[in-house]
Amino acid sequence: MSEPFDCDSCKESLYGRKYIQMEKGPYCIPCYDSLFANTCDECKELIGHDSRELYYEDRHYHENCFRCFRCERSLADEPFTCQDEELLCNDCYCSEFSSKCVSCDKTVMPGSRKLEYNGQTWHEHCFICNSCKQPIGSRSFIPDKQDHYCIPCYESKFAPRCTHCKKSLTKGGITYRDEPWHKECFVCTGCKTQLAGQQFTSQDEKPYCIKCFGNLYAKKCSGCTKPITGM
DSSP states (O other): OOOOOBOTTTOOBOTTSOEEEOSSOEEEHHHHHHHHOOBOTTTOOBOOTTSOEEEETTEEEEGGGOBOTTTOOBOTTSOEEEETTEEEEHHHHHHHTOOBOTTTOOBOOTTSOEEEETTEEEEGGGOBOTTTOOBOTTSOEEEETTEEEEHHHHHHHHSOBOTTTOOBOOSOOEEETTEEEOTTTOBOTTTOOBOTTSOEEEETTEEEEHHHHHHHTSEEOTTTOOEEOOO
């Protein structure tokens, strides 16, 4: 007499029947589906052992139920996006929700790298400096009307240039005779001491510290022979 070979759940004999072996024991197909199969999030039916099951964010689907909410195209082997709990193929998502790149006028696809500024959207590789044409990416930039410049290009193109060294003034500077100077470039014509924040005067439109001006141009006191500068 043969040993009993029964379903671990319903206890019916499995001889001559299909079954699935689990760790606890064998199960007939109806019991296996009832106990272990997931419920399809779309049709609410069990996903049987012989069905292809698709899984997304704790939700389970039959293969033919995993489709675009708008056009009902199968998403089983297609890229898709979830919007407000609805599964959408890329075409439907783009036509309804995606923005277009200001530069190339093409759709900014879901998941692609993009940059948003002032209510507009660019592909990351399309947001470039108007001068050097290199992508700005995460670097700082300066807008100028409809154009955008990386900091080095903006300074090179628009920043005032020092009267002495002709290089751009990017920060801190002084104005002398309506002309811009780097602080380190604005020095006494005589001793080359920096004059920023110091008293100075001019001779022949050139700046001098008080000491050099006195030694070079001021009248001397007949008594002590020191320069008379009035300062």
